[in-house]
Amino acid sequence: MPAPTTLPISEMICFSLYSATHAMQHAYKPMLEALGLTYPQYLVLVSLWGEDGQTVGQLGQALQLESNTLTPLLKRLEAQGLVARARDSRDERQVRVSLTGVGRDMQARAADIPGCILEKSGMTLAALTALRDQVNALRDQLRG
Amino acid sequence: MPAPTTLPISEMICFSLYSATHAMQHAYKPMLEALGLTYPQYLVLVSLWGEDGQTVGQLGQALQLESNTLTPLLKRLEAQGLVARARDSRDERQVRVSLTGVGRDMQARAADIPGCILEKSGMTLAALTALRDQVNALRDQLRG
DNA sequence: GTTAAATATATCGCACACGATTAAATCGCA
DNA sequence: TGCGATTTAATCGTGTGCGATATATTTAAC
Numbered sequence: 001m002p003a004p005t006t007l008p009i010s011e012m013i014c015f016s017l018y019s020a021t022h023a024m025q026h027a028y029k030p031m032l033e034a035l036g037l038t039y040p041q042y043l044v045l046v047s048l049w050g051e052d053g054q055t056v057g058q059l060g061q062a063l064q065l066e067s068n069t070l071t072p073l074l075k076r077l078e079a080q081g082l083v084a085r086a087r088d089s090r091d092e093r094q095v096r097v098s099l100t101g102v103g104r105d106m107q108a109r110a111a112d113i114p115g116c117i118l119e120k121s122g123m124t125l126a127a128l129t130a131l132r133d134q135v136n137a138l139r140d141q142l143r144g
Numbered sequence: 145m146p147a148p149t150t151l152p153i154s155e156m157i158c159f160s161l162y163s164a165t166h167a168m169q170h171a172y173k174p175m176l177e178a179l180g181l182t183y184p185q186y187l188v189l190v191s192l193w194g195e196d197g198q199t200v201g202q203l204g205q206a207l208q209l210e211s212n213t214l215t216p217l218l219k220r221l222e223a224q225g226l227v228a229r230a231r232d233s234r235d236e237r238q239v240r241v242s243l244t245g246v247g248r249d250m251q252a253r254a255a256d257i258p259g260c261i262l263e264k265s266g267m268t269l270a271a272l273t274a275l276r277d278q279v280n281a282l283r284d285q286l287r288g
Numbered sequence: 289g290t291t292a293a294a295t296a297t298a299t300c301g302c303a304c305a306c307g308a309t310t311a312a313a314t315c316g317c318a
Numbered sequence: 319t320g321c322g323a324t325t326t327a328a329t330c331g332t333g334t335g336c337g338a339t340a341t342a343t344t345t346a347a348c
Contacts (some may be wrong), residue, residue, distance in 0.1 A: 006193045006251060007258060009206055013276040013289095014168045014261065015187065019208050020283035021165040022305080024158045027286045040334060043159065049150045056297060062153055064163050067297050067337050076333080093296040093343045107150060114151060117158065122285040131282065132157040136276050139164035141266040142171045166335080173336095184304065200327060211327050213305050220303080237313045237326040 017135075027120050031113050035106060041077055042110070044070075048083065048099050049107045055094045083107060161279070171264050175257050179250060185221055186254070188214075192227065192243050193251045199238040226250060 009015050025039045032042050040063075047062045048054060054062070056070055063070075074097055077083045084105035088094040121128060153159050156213045176186050184207075191206045192198060200211055200218070207214075218241055219229045232238040236262035265272060 006190055006254075008194050009191050011276070012190070012258075013265075013272050013279075014172070015207075016276045016279040016283065017161060017165045017168055018187070020279045020286070021161045022208060024161055025305095026185050028158070038333065043153060043162070046156070050152050057295090063159075064166060065334095066336065068299075068337085071298055073334075083240040087297095091296085091344070093246060095297065110150075112194055114156075120286055120288075121157075121282055122239045124280065128157050128282075131278050132155070132160045135157075135160040135164045135279070138265055138267065138272075138275065139160065139167045142164070142167040142264055144264075169335095201325090209304095210306065212307085212329075215328055217304075231327095233303065235314070235326085239327065 024117075027117060030112070031110075031116060035109055036080065037106075040065075040069075040073055044073065044077065044097075045082065045099075045103065045110075046104060048097065048103070053096050053098050055088065055096055057094065059097060077103075171261060172257070175254075177261060179253060180224065181250075184209075184217055188217065188221065188241075189243075189247065189250060189254075191228065192241065192247070196243050197233065197240050198252075199240055201238065203241060208270075212251075221247075 024120060027040070028039055032039060035042075037045070043063055047059055051058075052063050056067055058073070059065060059074075060070055073136060074083065074085055078085055081100055084098050084100055086098070088096050118128065123131075172183055176183060179186075180187070182210070187207055188195070188203060191203055195202075198206070200214055203218075204210060204214055206208050218227065218229060222229055225244055228242050229239050229245055262269060262272065267275075
């Protein structure tokens with residue numbers, strides 16, 4: 001009986017995504033470090049720059065993260081003075097996350113990051129956009 | 145002066161990869177859980193099924209992980225009886241990781257995972273392969 | 289109106305990732 | 319040969335992710 005065979009790691013789509021995600025975070029790292037941010041913290045700020053005052057649940061929906069990940073992350077952002085957290089007065093179960101002045105100013109300081117990433121990718125914006133849509137389609141299929 | 149604008153999180157390629165990686169790990173989870181494995185542990189085993197007796201450094205090269213991640217992970221695999229770790233007698237700096245019988249048998253028990261993932265992806269093998277190559281190209285560009 | 293079910297967030301424990309540092313073994317070169 | 323430089327793992331500290339659970343609030347059923 002022959003030994004079972006397994007696709008080499010380098011040819012597995014799951015590993016492509018896994019390693020590309022790491023490479024992407026590595027590409028962001030020096031720029032985010034200069035702003036004192038981690039990558040997930042940056043994603044939270046991006047989401048808040050788009051819509052301020054979101055609840056923890058809304059942020060979780062946008063980033064596909066649970067409160068057990070977001071709560072400590074948001075506390076760290078609050079400790080840095082970038083956001084404020086407050087219970088919603090209408091529904092005290094919910095916690096609304098608002099940008100502080102410093103948090104809003106961070107948007108300008110981070111403004112050239114996307115361009116730098118585009119450049120590091122060595123791809124055209126059109127190619128990246130097409131790739132993004134394919135990756136999103138795969139993700140949405142996997143989510144069921 | 146208008147407020148600076150930032151691309152919505154849903155349109156950022158970095159977030160596509162980030163969320164697709166999470167969705168992929170979520171798809172693997174029930175199957176790996178049945179084998180008592182985490183996703184990174186599974187990747188290590190896949191690598192060893194392809195080439196047994198790799199050093200920690202070789203595994204790190206294949207998976208793009210450092211020893212500070214691999215060492216505790218490998219210790220957990222060793223504690224489960226799936227691998228053995230031993231210093232190379234020729235070069236005692238290196239630690240070689242070998243599959244145990246149980247670790248080898250796991251390959252057969254995991255044999256139908258790739259097919260299940262392919263099915264969950266809802267894509268043809270050709271489409272997935274093409275997407276993989278594009279993602280790999282982006283990753284390799286980002287690595288520089 | 290009281291109480292059970294549902295909802296939203298927080299807490300706890302475990303397993304990655306990774307920067308920085310340490311320790312041991314090997315290599316290289318005078 | 320000897321000794322500094324390099325290589326290889328391991329260790330330490332911080333920050334995610336996430337399953338399981340706890341707590342508080344709101345909703346719904348009666």
